[in-house]
Amino acid sequence: MATTQYNLEYYFDTAQELAEKVAAKADQIDEQRQIPAELAAEFAGKGFFRLLQPSSLGGAQLEHPDFLKILEIFADSDGSTAWCINQNNVHATNVLRMTPEAAKEIYSDDHAVVTNGPPTSAVKAVSCDGGYRLSGRWNFSSGITHATWVAARASIELYGRQEPRILLIPKDEVTFVDFWPVHGLRGTASFSFEADDLFVPEHRVYNPDGIPRENGPVFGIPTTLLFATGFSTVALGIAKSSLNIAMDLAGKKIPGRATRLLQDETTTQRIIGEAEAIWLSAKAFLREAHGSVWEAVTASEPLTTEKRVMLRLAATFGIQKAKEVVDTAYDLCGSNAILDTNPILRRFQDIHVVSQHIQGRPTHFETAGQFFMGMEPQGNF
Numbered sequence: 001m002a003t004t005q006y007n008l009e010y011y012f013d014t015a016q017e018l019a020e021k022v023a024a025k026a027d028q029i030d031e032q033r034q035i036p037a038e039l040a041a042e043f044a045g046k047g048f049f050r051l052l053q054p055s056s057l058g059g060a061q062l063e064h065p066d067f068l069k070i071l072e073i074f075a076d077s078d079g080s081t082a083w084c085i086n087q088n089n090v091h092a093t094n095v096l097r098m099t100p101e102a103a104k105e106i107y108s109d110d111h112a113v114v115t116n117g118p119p120t121s122a123v124k125a126v127s128c129d130g131g132y133r134l135s136g137r138w139n140f141s142s143g144i145t146h147a148t149w150v151a152a153r154a155s156i157e158l159y160g161r162q163e164p165r166i167l168l169i170p171k172d173e174v175t176f177v178d179f180w181p182v183h184g185l186r187g188t189a190s191f192s193f194e195a196d197d198l199f200v201p202e203h204r205v206y207n208p209d210g211i212p213r214e215n216g217p218v219f220g221i222p223t224t225l226l227f228a229t230g231f232s233t234v235a236l237g238i239a240k241s242s243l244n245i246a247m248d249l250a251g252k253k254i255p256g257r258a259t260r261l262l263q264d265e266t267t268t269q270r271i272i273g274e275a276e277a278i279w280l281s282a283k284a285f286l287r288e289a290h291g292s293v294w295e296a297v298t299a300s301e302p303l304t305t306e307k308r309v310m311l312r313l314a315a316t317f318g319i320q321k322a323k324e325v326v327d328t329a330y331d332l333c334g335s336n337a338i339l340d341t342n343p344i345l346r347r348f349q350d351i352h353v354v355s356q357h358i359q360g361r362p363t364h365f366e367t368a369g370q371f372f373m374g375m376e377p378q379g380n381f
Contacts, residue, residue, distance in 0.1 A: 029187035040146035075237020079350035080187030086230035096212035117141035184353030220297035232318035289314035319360035
């Protein structure tokens with residue numbers, strides 16, 4: 001199990017170096033629908049799939065605000081890579097819910113990565129001597145091509161009722177399914193996997209709602225809000241990058257029948273100003289809501305409903321407003337936007353996949369609305 005610890009400067013500097021490599025391979029990542037094996041191995045070797053993992057188990061255990069800054073660095077280069085960094089790192093915090101035996105079994109490998117995906121309705125886990133027999137299919141398993149283990153969610157019967165459990169399986173024991181026919185976040189390698197009457201020993205099963213074995217600020221934040229905050233950060237990073245692309249083009253392009261650069265048009269100047277205001281307000285809201293939650297967990301205070309609802313609201317708002325900003329940048333690029341050679345196209349496709357994810361769905365606004373009107377908020381927060 002990795003034990004080498006680095007200072008924060010190492011992670012920021014290395015993130016910049018890795019992000020440059022990602023940018024150079026962005027087309028390849030998109031075309032091959034995965035982070036290249038050698039690059040993913042470098043990520044793992046330099047600790048970038050253990051950023052939130054507890055130091056007692058070989059991780060960096062970065063403070064979450066610092067982790068979000070690293071996500072911003074990668075999101076500027078490629079949305080798919082940033083998505084995997086968030087997905088795989090947040091899921092690694094579950095190591096404190098696993099049995100110590102399973103945690104050691106998995107993370108004794110310095111390059112270990114666990115991926116997960118939502119189960120289909122046909123998933124079944126049947127109790128047997130020493131564990132469970134598992135069958136079914138799980139989709140959208142981001143980063144599965146560079147993962148070493150998969151985490152399969154299933155319901156088990158316990159005390160006469162169905163309870164959620166995560167069953168951990170070495171990747172080479174499941175069947176890989178090449179199903180990721182998308183236009184957007186293609187490079188996340190969010191393929192599927194299947195199991196057919198596969199035995200999973202009891203020690204590789206854990207409760208996703210279980211209490212972590214160790215204390216620590218990041219482990220006091222609900223997993224769903226860790227995912228939401230990270231994905232919102234990725235979305236806002238995609239948006240900022242898109243604006244920069246549009247402004248760069250505006251400084252070079254003279255539209256048809258025009259006599260001056262696009263940036264010299266007052267309409268363009270207004271559009272950019274409004275888009276920047278939207279982006280800045282969304283980012284500020286996310287920082288404020290996340291900062292409030294982080295302040296509470298670092299003080300070992302219980303998270304109030306208000307703090308959790310506000311972070312859920314800010315994360316969803318960030319994703320939706322990021323989409324609005326990217327759409328604005330895409331429109332500003334005109335006919336150039338539809339070309340594969342224009343990096344705005346991939347970002348346009350990526351953000352429209354991010355906004356369709358469960359963490360970005362506008363239905364989360366209903367949860368906030370219920371809270372503001374004095375009702376009992378419903379939803380995942």
